[in-house]
Amino acid sequence: MIKANIKADKQVLAQEREKRGRFVLTTNDLDLTVDEIFSYYKSQGNIERRFMFLKDMRFHVSEVYLKKESRIEALSMIMVLCLFLYSIAQWKLKSRLKETDKFVQNQVKKPTQSPTMKWVFFLFRRITELAIRICIAVYDKMSMHSPNC
Secondary structure, eight states: OOOOOOOOOHHHHHHHHHHTTOOOOOOSOTTSOHHHHHHHHHTHHHHHHHHHHHTOGGGOGGGOOOOSHHHHHHHHHHHHHHHHHHHHHHHHHHHHHHHHTOOEEOTTSOEESOOOHHHHHHHTTTOOEEEEEETTEEEEEEEOOOTTO
16 A cells, blocks of 8 residues: 655646746737737637638539649639638628628528528529619629539
8 A cells, every 4th residue: 555645836836837828929010919919819710711611622623733833823812812702791791690680590490690601602502593683673693503402
């Protein structure tokens, strides 16, 4: 049988607690405050999720083979512009839903004011033609076809 007395060294414990949860963030923008740098770091996950959207199999990027650097750059620019428009559309949708106090059903049939555009596109998947009317005049028509319907 082993007997032992355990005594905590409060000074060592305090020093170890001080070290926890610390990491180094660096920037070349010297005008940012520590809180701003940390906020940008915390929002990095949002940016990563957006780029996952670009890697989605539905983009079929893996099927595109480009050799010329200029064409690769052009495709990358188009994809980033698509991501930009997607983000703006999602932001506008969420803002408008909050302004008008309207809701959209989410995947589990609960009302939400913050749907993703991916979900909204899914909701509109069966629309084959949409006429946009402003002041009783038709300005645009678009067809949306889904092979899954």
